[in-house]
Amino acid sequence: MNGYNGKILRVNLREKTVKVEDINTHDAERFIGGRGLGSKILLDEIDPKVDALSPDNKLIVITGPLTGAPVPTGGRYMVVTKSPLSGTVASSNSGGYWGAEFKATGYDAIIIEDKSEKPVYINIEDDKVEIRDGEHLWGKLVSETTKALKTAHGEKAKVLTIGPAGEKLSNIAAIINDEDRAAGRSGVGAVMGSKNLKAIVVKGSKKTNVYDEEKLKEVVSKLNKQIKEDGVTGTGLPAYGTAILVNIINENGVFPTHNFQTSQFDKAEEISGETLANDHLIKRTACYRCPIGCGRYVRIHDSEGGGPEYETIWAFGSNCGISDIKAIIDANFWCNEYGLDTISTGATLAAAMELREKGYIKEEDLAGPDLKFGNTEAIIYWTQKMGSREGFGHKLGMGSYRLCESYGAPELSMSVKKLEIPAYDPRAIQGQGVQYATSNRGGCHVRGYLISPEILGSPVKLDRFALEGKAQWAKTFQDLTAAIDSLGLCLFSSFAFSADDYAELYNAVTGSQHTGESLIGAGERIYNLERVFNLKAGIDGSYDTLPKRLLEEEIAEGPSKGNVTKLSVLLPEYYELRGWVDGAPTEEKLESLGL
Amino acid sequence: MDIKVKLFAYLREGRDKVVLLDMNEGDTIKKAVKILNIDPKEISILLINGRDANIDSILVQGDTVSIFPPVGGG
Numbered sequence: 001m002n003g004y005n006g007k008i009l010r011v012n013l014r015e016k017t018v019k020v021e022d023i024n025t026h027d028a029e030r031f032i033g034g035r036g037l038g039s040k041i042l043l044d045e046i047d048p049k050v051d052a053l054s055p056d057n058k059l060i061v062i063t064g065p066l067t068g069a070p071v072p073t074g075g076r077y078m079v080v081t082k083s084p085l086s087g088t089v090a091s092s093n094s095g096g097y098w099g100a101e102f103k104a105t106g107y108d109a110i111i112i113e114d115k116s117e118k119p120v121y122i123n124i125e126d127d128k129v130e131i132r133d134g135e136h137l138w139g140k141l142v143s144e145t146t147k148a149l150k151t152a153h154g155e156k157a158k159v160l161t162i163g164p165a166g167e168k169l170s171n172i173a174a175i176i177n178d179e180d181r182a183a184g185r186s187g188v189g190a191v192m193g194s195k196n197l198k199a200i201v202v203k204g205s206k207k208t209n210v211y212d213e214e215k216l217k218e219v220v221s222k223l224n225k226q227i228k229e230d231g232v233t234g235t236g237l238p239a240y241g242t243a244i245l246v247n248i249i250n251e252n253g254v255f256p257t258h259n260f261q262t263s264q265f266d267k268a269e270e271i272s273g274e275t276l277a278n279d280h281l282i283k284r285t286a287c288y289r290c291p292i293g294c295g296r297y298v299r300i301h302d303s304e305g306g307g308p309e310y311e312t313i314w315a316f317g318s319n320c321g322i323s324d325i326k327a328i329i330d331a332n333f334w335c336n337e338y339g340l341d342t343i344s345t346g347a348t349l350a351a352a353m354e355l356r357e358k359g360y361i362k363e364e365d366l367a368g369p370d371l372k373f374g375n376t377e378a379i380i381y382w383t384q385k386m387g388s389r390e391g392f393g394h395k396l397g398m399g400s401y402r403l404c405e406s407y408g409a410p411e412l413s414m415s416v417k418k419l420e421i422p423a424y425d426p427r428a429i430q431g432q433g434v435q436y437a438t439s440n441r442g443g444c445h446v447r448g449y450l451i452s453p454e455i456l457g458s459p460v461k462l463d464r465f466a467l468e469g470k471a472q473w474a475k476t477f478q479d480l481t482a483a484i485d486s487l488g489l490c491l492f493s494s495f496a497f498s499a500d501d502y503a504e505l506y507n508a509v510t511g512s513q514h515t516g517e518s519l520i521g522a523g524e525r526i527y528n529l530e531r532v533f534n535l536k537a538g539i540d541g542s543y544d545t546l547p548k549r550l551l552e553e554e555i556a557e558g559p560s561k562g563n564v565t566k567l568s569v570l571l572p573e574y575y576e577l578r579g580w581v582d583g584a585p586t587e588e589k590l591e592s593l594g595l
Numbered sequence: 596m597d598i599k600v601k602l603f604a605y606l607r608e609g610r611d612k613v614v615l616l617d618m619n620e621g622d623t624i625k626k627a628v629k630i631l632n633i634d635p636k637e638i639s640i641l642l643i644n645g646r647d648a649n650i651d652s653i654l655v656q657g658d659t660v661s662i663f664p665p666v667g668g669g
Contacts, residue, residue, distance in 0.1 A: 231639055231664060232665045232666060232667035233667075236665050236668075237667060239604070240666070242669060244603075244604055245669075248640065248661075248663055251601070251642055252642065252645055274604065294668070310668045310669070445669055455640075456667050458667060463647065491669070495667050559645020559646055560645070
C-alpha cells in the first residue's frame, strides 16, 4: 500500500498479547489516517460513555499516509483516545522524530488496550514488539526516562513517554516524545498512565512506499520553494519561532492577561519573541523533514533545552501576570519534565490566581508560594507540584474547570468543554470565537486557526470585529485542519500551502485522486465523525459555548475595548452551514458524508 | 504633529524599537515608512492605535503606528 504500511499493532496490556492486523483500506480512504482514521477506530471500538481512565478506554497512537514520507513537515503522529479532561474525543498531535521512526517500524498505528497490572513499556524494533518491565522507570522525569531507554535500546531509538503527571492521572498530563515535543492537550498522558504504560520506544528501518516518485519530487520541490518564499514560513518562524506573536497579539489588544480579566499586557516586550531571540536563543531546531525550523533551543542560567512556544509564554506570562522570561522558560522546562500540557498548566495557575484574588482560595490552603498574579516563584513551584501532584498541586492538576467548580466558581475557568482556551481573546476576534466554541475537543486554537486571516492576514486579511462570513471561515478552516492532521503534516505548512497543494502531495504518495475540494470534504467527514463520538459521550450542542466572561463582559480597555464574542449571531449560522440542528448532524447530513 | 512608530521582528535591525517622528497634517503611513527607510515589500501588517490600517492611512496627532513583517505561529 502506498503511503501506508497497511498494518496495525494491537497490544493488550492485561493479557500481554501483541497482534498484527491489516489496516481497513476502505476506512483509510474515507478518513485518511492520523486524526481521522484514529477517531473512526475509537468510535468503532469503545463505548463513548466509558470512564476515560478506565481499562475500557483505548489509546491509539497513529500516523498518517504522509508521516515518514519524503515530504516537507511529514513527521507528525496523533494520539487518539477519550479525554479525561473534556469527556470528548481527544486527538493530540506532535512533531519531532518519533512519528516518522514509528512509521519506519512497519506499522501505521498501535492500539493499546486494557491495563497492565504493573508499570511496563513497549519496545518496537521493526517486526520485534516487546512489552517490557517498566517499574524502574516509574516516577522518573521525562529526560531521565528518555536517557535510560536510549541507553538500553541505542541512541537511534526514539522515545515517547509520560512523566510523573501522567502516572498520577493529572487531567492535563501530556505525552512527550524526543524529550521536548508534546502531544499536549486533552490529558492524553493520563490515559497512558491509567494503563500503567510508561513509554513506547521505536527503531525502524523501513521506507514509506511512494506511488509516483518522479511526480512527488516535482511537487516537493515546488512546495519547498513556497515554504522558503512565504514570509511566515521562510523568514518569520525560522528567525523568531512562534513567540514572535507576543507583540502582534498584544498590539491588537487581544493578549489575555490575568486570566482574561484584561487583554493587553504592559510588559509584553519583556516576554516577546524578540527578547527570547536576543537574550536566550542558542539555536533553532526542526522536526523531521521540516524546512521551517520553528523550534527554539534556549539557555537560562546553566540549563539548556527546548524553549517555550507562543502559547506557553502567554499561559505562564501575561495570563499569570509574569514578565520574567527566564521564569517562563523554566516553567516550560518543568512541564516537559513532568509531562504537563503547558497551555492548561499556565491557564489553571491563572485561574487559581483569580480564585485567590477573589478570596476563594485562602493562604492557608496553599502551604507554598502565594498564588498571586505576578509571583514568579509561584509558577515554578506550583508547576512542579502539579507534576508530582503533591499538596495543593494535586487539586491544581485536575485542570482549571474542576478547580474552579470545587470553589463554586466554574465561570472563572476560561475553558470550552473543560479544555483551557489559549492565548487569543476571542471577544475581538469573532471568527476565532465561534471556532473555540464549536471545536470538538474544546478550547483549542489548532482546530481552526482563524488568527491567520483575522490578525496575520494569511491567506487574506479579514476585519477581526466583523461577523459576516466568519462562520463559513471557521467551518472551512476546521475541515481543512482535520485533513492536514490526518495526513500527518504540520499545520504550519498551511501558511505556505493551499488545499490543492495538500491534494497533490497526497495523490503523489498514495495514488489517490483527490482535489483540494475533495480533501476538505474528507475533513468535513472527519469533523462530523468526531461530533458523533461527542454526542454519544453526552457532549451535545449545549457545550458549544464560551465562558460567561467572554460573552458578557466587554473588554475594558485598549484597542479592542467594548467587545464581546457575538456567539448568539455566529452559532446559528455555523450550525446551518454544517447541516446541524442544535449541534448535532442531521440524518441527511450523516448520510451525505457516508457516516 | 507627533507620531510614535513601533517596529517589530527584523524591522528592528539597524533601527530603534520605537521611533518618534514629527510629521505634517495629512501625512500617511507611507511617508513614515519612507523616513524610516523600510521597503514597503517587507511590511505585512500595519496598525494605527492597535486597529488595522494600510500604507495610505492618514495619520493624526498622537497616533501610534505598529509595523510588522510577515509573522505567524500558533
